[in-house]
Amino acid sequence: MSFLLKKLIFVFLLLFFNFKLFAGVFKSENFIVFYKQINKKYIERFIKFLEKDVDDFQRKIGKYPENRVKIIIAGNDEEYLKILHPNQKIIEFSQAAYIKNNNTIIIRNPKNIIDYNSIHQIVLHEYIHSFVNYYFYNPPLWFNEGMAVYYSGDFTLDRELRFVYSYILRNSLSLKEMVSAYPKNRSEWEFFYAKSALAIKYLSTTDKNKFIYFWDRAKKKSNFYKIFRLTYIKSINSFYIEFEKYCKTHFKIMILTASSSILWGVMPFLVIIIYARKKIKYKNLYKKEVDNNE
Numbered sequence: 001m002s003f004l005l006k007k008l009i010f011v012f013l014l015l016f017f018n019f020k021l022f023a024g025v026f027k028s029e030n031f032i033v034f035y036k037q038i039n040k041k042y043i044e045r046f047i048k049f050l051e052k053d054v055d056d057f058q059r060k061i062g063k064y065p066e067n068r069v070k071i072i073i074a075g076n077d078e079e080y081l082k083i084l085h086p087n088q089k090i091i092e093f094s095q096a097a098y099i100k101n102n103n104t105i106i107i108r109n110p111k112n113i114i115d116y117n118s119i120h121q122i123v124l125h126e127y128i129h130s131f132v133n134y135y136f137y138n139p140p141l142w143f144n145e146g147m148a149v150y151y152s153g154d155f156t157l158d159r160e161l162r163f164v165y166s167y168i169l170r171n172s173l174s175l176k177e178m179v180s181a182y183p184k185n186r187s188e189w190e191f192f193y194a195k196s197a198l199a200i201k202y203l204s205t206t207d208k209n210k211f212i213y214f215w216d217r218a219k220k221k222s223n224f225y226k227i228f229r230l231t232y233i234k235s236i237n238s239f240y241i242e243f244e245k246y247c248k249t250h251f252k253i254m255i256l257t258a259s260s261s262i263l264w265g266v267m268p269f270l271v272i273i274i275y276a277r278k279k280i281k282y283k284n285l286y287k288k289e290v291d292n293n294e
Contacts, residue, residue: 027068030054030127035073037109043073046120053124057131057151061215067134069127070104080108096122098129105130125152135218136227140236142178143224146196150204155197163194167247175199176240198250199243 024040026033028047035043058064074080083106084097095118096107105126107119128148132139149155172195173183183192204211214231225236232239 030067031069031071033071033073037075038073049120050123050127053120054127057124057128060151061131062212063131063135063215063218065131065134065220067103067130069130070102071107071123072104073107074109076109080106095119096126098126100129100133103130103133121152121154125149125154128152134220135215135222136224137221139224140175140179141181142175142192142196142199145193146198146200149193149197150200155194155201159194160198163191163198166191167195172247174240174244176237195247198247202243202246 024033024035024038024043026035026040026043026047028051030051031047033043033047072083074083084099096105098105105123107123125148128151129144132144132147173188173192175195178192178196183189203214210231214227217227217231228236228239234242
């Protein structure tokens with residue numbers, strides 16, 4: 001029996017028995033939630049807001065899959081890590097994770113999440129992974145993560161600027177190197193997520209109609225590369241080259257914009273400093289003139 005098969009069997013059995021152990025079950029249009037040690041009213045409120053976020057996302061893309069995702073809210077951190085242990089190491093530092101083989105989102109107990117208000121955004125991020133995997137059996141990793149980061153509202157201007165400065169200070173992985181694996185160095189994960197999100201921003205804003213048409217073509221378990229080629233009339237490798245050229249131009253514009261913003265931000269202080277120095281200068285000249293006349 002292969003190591004991968006053993007991992008899959010372990011995850012299946014662990015999830016199966018965990019479903020049995022959970023005291024509460026709550027169903028909604030897009031989710032079925034298994035929980036314990038949490039008030040049912042919190043679950044109802046949590047899912048109500050989450051369903052709204054999912055509906056907003058689906059409207060933007062124009063797709064409404066019949067894809068009910070299971071959510072397990074772990075009782076504690078130990079249980080969370082135990083369920084996800086066979087998966088990638090990136091899980092250890094996460095607040096939630098999506099398991100593709102079981103179409104299941106695992107969440108740390110909200111009581112143990114430091115940034116309590118971010119849980120909706122985190123779970124929407126994981127739901128989008130399920131959404132992408134529903135329509136494509138072979139999406140590149142940058143596309144999957146980019147969709148999740150960008151459409152969960154996690155690609156802020158501040159994050160984009162930090163990414164630009166990081167890009168300048170060191171060489172960047174190309175999208176071609178971001179197809180199937182995360183960076184080995186954890187310090188590069190943030191860069192990976194940001195560049196993936198920028199690629200989605202580029203696709204969805206440069207030609208909105210084509211991006212919508214791309215999703216219109218997608219059916220359950222479509223071939224990503226075939227749909228991409230039919231929609232954009234170019235190979236994925238051609239897009240990679242195009243995007244890297246865009247990055248260089250985009251980054252220069254971002255730096256100039258940021259520099260201008262900083263300049264306008266400090267301008268009032270510069271005016272005050274210049275005014276104060278002139279006042280001191282004229283005061284000294286006046287005093288010198290008075291001394292000479294005496």
